[in-house]
Amino acid sequence: MKLQYVKLKNFKSYPDQETTVDLSFDGIKLLVGENGDGKSTFFDAIIWAIYGKNKDGVDGVVNRKTKKDCKVEVGFKVGSSSYSIVRYRKHETNGNKLLFFKGTKNISQRTAGATQELIDGIIEIQYNTMISSVVLSSELYTSFLRSSRADRLKTFESILSLKEITLFYNKLKKLKEPIDEKVSKLNLDIDKTFVAIKSLSDNIDEYKDGVKKTLLAFKSEKEALQGEVFQLTSKISEYDSIDVDKEINNNEAYDIIIKRIKEIDELILIDKGKLTDINSLVAQLEDCEEQIDNYQRIDIQKELIQNKEYSDIKAKNEKVNTAIVKLSAGIVLTGHLDKNIKAFQDKIWNLEKEIKNIQEHLDTCPTCGQEVERELTEKLVADKNIVLDDVKVSLKKEKETLENDLIKNKEIDDAIKKLKGMVSEAIEPVHSVEILHAMSGKLKDEKNRSLLLKKDIENAESNNKEIETRLSAYRAEKKINVDNKSEPEYHTMFLKDLREKIVLLKDEAEEKRQNILTIDVKAKSSYDKGYIDNTQVTIKELKKTLTKTDKKLKKATIEKKHYEALLTIFSNKDSGFKKFFINKMVSIFNDRVNFYLPFFFDDDVEVDFDKDLNEVIKINKEEVTFASFSSGQKTRFDIAISFSLFFMVKMFFSSTINLLVFDEILDMNLDKKGFNSVYEIIENLGDFNTVFVVSHQEFYKEKFNHHIHIKRNSKGFSYIYNEV
Structure with a gap:
C-alpha cells in the first residue's frame, strides 16, 4: 500500500475548508508548530479513515466549534490500482457513512462492517502494525521492551499477517465445540445408564x-x-x-370501664391545656404600659424639626462636594508628557550623535565598517536630519501641551479652594426621622395593645371558671368507674x-x-x-x-x-505454524535491531530475542536489564526497535508501505547524539519513502530542507501557515 494523500474537513481542530497533505513524495518533511496547533491531527485522520479508530472516542473526531460535517479522505495505491477511503461523522448529508472507491467506482459494501473488512483485506496492514511500526505517535506508541510477552507476540503476528491462521484456529474451536458437547453428553448418558x-x-x-x-x-x-x-x-x-364465653364477656365489660377512665383522663388533660395563664397576661400589660411611658418622655415633633434643618445643610454640602468632584475630574495628568519629553530629548541626542559619527567617517558603512560610496553615507545623513527635525517639532509640541495643561490645572485648584470655603458644619440629631416616625407608630400600637390585654384578662377569668366546673365533673365520674372495676381472672x-x-x-x-x-x-x-x-x-x-x-x-x-x-x-504452541513463522522472523529482527543500535550507542550494545520474544541485552559482552538504562538510552533503544519493525513491515509487505511517521517521538528524552543518529537513518530511508517528523521544536527547521508549519488562527482553527 502506497499512500498518496490525506484530505480533512471539520476533523478535530481543522475548519470547514478542506485541507490536503501530499503523501506520495520520497523524502523527509518536518511538521512543526506549537503544542495543540494540530500537527498530529493529519496522522490521526489517516488512522481514523483507514481503521475507524480514534483515541478521543467516536465523536471526538468532530470539530468542537462546527460540531458537524466531519470528513476525511485517504488515497492510496496497491500495485497499479488506485483506491480512496472516505469516512464521515455527524455529516448533514452522509451521516456516519464509510465509502470505499477503486478509482472512481464505489465498491462500498451494504454495511460499514463489511466495507471495513474489504478495506482490511486490501491494505493487509493491521491497526497494531500501523501504530507500532509505521505511524509512531507519542500518545499511541507503546514501548516494545516495556510491553508484555503477549503484546510482543501480537505485534509480530500483525506484521506477519497471521490473521487467517488465527481465524482458522477460532473456526476449528467452534467446530470442535459441538463434538466436545456430544462426547460429554454421551459420557454423561453412559454414567446415568450405569447409575440407573x-x-x-x-x-x-x-x-x-x-x-x-x-x-x-x-x-x-x-x-x-x-x-x-x-x-x-x-x-x-x-x-x-x-367457661370461656362467660369469662370473655366479663373481660369485655372490664375493658369498657378502663377505656372510659382513659377518655376522662384525656378530657381532663385537654381542658387543663385550655386554662389561660392570667399572670402572664398581667405581666404583658405591665410591660406594655412601661413602653408607653418611655415613648411619651421623647418630644417627637421637636426632634422632627431638628432633622429637617440637618437635612438642608447636608444637601447644600453635597452640592458643593459634587462641584468639587466635577472640577477635580478636569485636572490633566502630566506624567506621560514628562516621559515623552525625556524620550524625545534622548532620541535627539542619539540622532545628533549618529549624524556626527557618520559625518566623521563618510567613506565607511556605520553598520558593518566596510568602505562604501560617499553618496550613500551623505544620503543617510540627510535622512537622519529629516528624522531629527521631525523629533524636534514633536518635542516642541509636547512642551507646549505641558505648559497649557499646567495653567489649566492651576485654575481648577483655585476654584476648588473657593468651593471648600462654602461647606457648613451640620450637627446630626439624636434620632433619625424614620426612628421618630417608628416611635410614634409604636406608641399608638402599644396603647391599642394595652386595651386588648385588659379585655383578654377579663375573658380569661370567665373561661377558666367554666373549665374548672367541667374538671370537677370529670373527676367525680372517674372515681365512680375506679370503684366499680373488677380485675378479670384470665386474660382475653x-x-x-x-x-x-x-x-x-x-x-x-x-x-x-x-x-x-x-x-x-x-x-x-x-x-x-x-x-x-x-x-x-x-x-x-x-x-x-x-x-x-x-x-x-x-x-x-x-x-x-x-x-x-x-x-x-x-x-500459539511451539509445534504450531505461528511459532514456526515467528521463530524464522526473530532471527531477522535480531539482526536488524543490532544493525541500528551502533547508531545510538558508543558502547558495544547488542540484544537477542528468543523464540518467546524474551530479550537478553549486553553492553560490552556483560548482560544487563532494560530497566538499568537511563530514560534517554531507553528512548534510543525503542527507536532502534521501531526502525527494525518498519523494516520488517517493508519486507513482509513487499516494500508496499511508503509512509514512516515520528510524531513527537524525537522530542522524548533524546540528546543531540540521539537526534543526529535518528536523522542519519531517516535521511537514508527518505530516498525511497515518505518520512514525516512531527515536532514543536522550531530549531529542527535547520536540519530539514522541507517543512510544513502548522498554526491556529484567532478563531481556534488549525491551518497550514506555510510549506517550504
Whole structure:
C-alpha cells in the first residue's frame, strides 16, 4: 500500500475548508508548530479513515466549534490500482457513512462492517502494525521492551499477517465445540445408564427388605398414635372445665370501664391545656404600659424639626462636594508628557550623535565598517536630519501641551479652594426621622395593645371558671368507674387462644384416629409384585441402550482427537505454524535491531530475542536489564526497535508501505547524539519513502530542507501557515 494523500474537513481542530497533505513524495518533511496547533491531527485522520479508530472516542473526531460535517479522505495505491477511503461523522448529508472507491467506482459494501473488512483485506496492514511500526505517535506508541510477552507476540503476528491462521484456529474451536458437547453428553448418558441399572437393582433388594421394615414400622406408628389420642383426650377434658364465653364477656365489660377512665383522663388533660395563664397576661400589660411611658418622655415633633434643618445643610454640602468632584475630574495628568519629553530629548541626542559619527567617517558603512560610496553615507545623513527635525517639532509640541495643561490645572485648584470655603458644619440629631416616625407608630400600637390585654384578662377569668366546673365533673365520674372495676381472672388473649386450642386438639385427635385407619389399609397392601416384574424389564432395556451409547462415544472420541491435533497445529504452541513463522522472523529482527543500535550507542550494545520474544541485552559482552538504562538510552533503544519493525513491515509487505511517521517521538528524552543518529537513518530511508517528523521544536527547521508549519488562527482553527 502506497499512500498518496490525506484530505480533512471539520476533523478535530481543522475548519470547514478542506485541507490536503501530499503523501506520495520520497523524502523527509518536518511538521512543526506549537503544542495543540494540530500537527498530529493529519496522522490521526489517516488512522481514523483507514481503521475507524480514534483515541478521543467516536465523536471526538468532530470539530468542537462546527460540531458537524466531519470528513476525511485517504488515497492510496496497491500495485497499479488506485483506491480512496472516505469516512464521515455527524455529516448533514452522509451521516456516519464509510465509502470505499477503486478509482472512481464505489465498491462500498451494504454495511460499514463489511466495507471495513474489504478495506482490511486490501491494505493487509493491521491497526497494531500501523501504530507500532509505521505511524509512531507519542500518545499511541507503546514501548516494545516495556510491553508484555503477549503484546510482543501480537505485534509480530500483525506484521506477519497471521490473521487467517488465527481465524482458522477460532473456526476449528467452534467446530470442535459441538463434538466436545456430544462426547460429554454421551459420557454423561453412559454414567446415568450405569447409575440407573445399579439403582434399579438395588431398589428391588431394598424393596423386599423395606416391606418387612415397613410392617414393623406401621405397628410401632399405630401404637404411638393410639397413645397420642389418649393424651389429647385427657387435655380436652381438662380445658373444658373453664367457661370461656362467660369469662370473655366479663373481660369485655372490664375493658369498657378502663377505656372510659382513659377518655376522662384525656378530657381532663385537654381542658387543663385550655386554662389561660392570667399572670402572664398581667405581666404583658405591665410591660406594655412601661413602653408607653418611655415613648411619651421623647418630644417627637421637636426632634422632627431638628432633622429637617440637618437635612438642608447636608444637601447644600453635597452640592458643593459634587462641584468639587466635577472640577477635580478636569485636572490633566502630566506624567506621560514628562516621559515623552525625556524620550524625545534622548532620541535627539542619539540622532545628533549618529549624524556626527557618520559625518566623521563618510567613506565607511556605520553598520558593518566596510568602505562604501560617499553618496550613500551623505544620503543617510540627510535622512537622519529629516528624522531629527521631525523629533524636534514633536518635542516642541509636547512642551507646549505641558505648559497649557499646567495653567489649566492651576485654575481648577483655585476654584476648588473657593468651593471648600462654602461647606457648613451640620450637627446630626439624636434620632433619625424614620426612628421618630417608628416611635410614634409604636406608641399608638402599644396603647391599642394595652386595651386588648385588659379585655383578654377579663375573658380569661370567665373561661377558666367554666373549665374548672367541667374538671370537677370529670373527676367525680372517674372515681365512680375506679370503684366499680373488677380485675378479670384470665386474660382475653389467653381465653381466645384456649378456645382455639380446644378446637385444634379435637381436630388433631380426629386426624390421628384417621391415621390409624390409614395404617391398617397400608399394611394390607405393602407388597407390590407388579412393581418387581416391571423393574426387571426396565433393567434389561437399559443394558441394550448402554451398548448402543458406548459405540457412539468411541466414534465421537476419534473425531474429537482429530480436531485437537488440528488446533495444536494452528495454535500459539511451539509445534504450531505461528511459532514456526515467528521463530524464522526473530532471527531477522535480531539482526536488524543490532544493525541500528551502533547508531545510538558508543558502547558495544547488542540484544537477542528468543523464540518467546524474551530479550537478553549486553553492553560490552556483560548482560544487563532494560530497566538499568537511563530514560534517554531507553528512548534510543525503542527507536532502534521501531526502525527494525518498519523494516520488517517493508519486507513482509513487499516494500508496499511508503509512509514512516515520528510524531513527537524525537522530542522524548533524546540528546543531540540521539537526534543526529535518528536523522542519519531517516535521511537514508527518505530516498525511497515518505518520512514525516512531527515536532514543536522550531530549531529542527535547520536540519530539514522541507517543512510544513502548522498554526491556529484567532478563531481556534488549525491551518497550514506555510510549506517550504
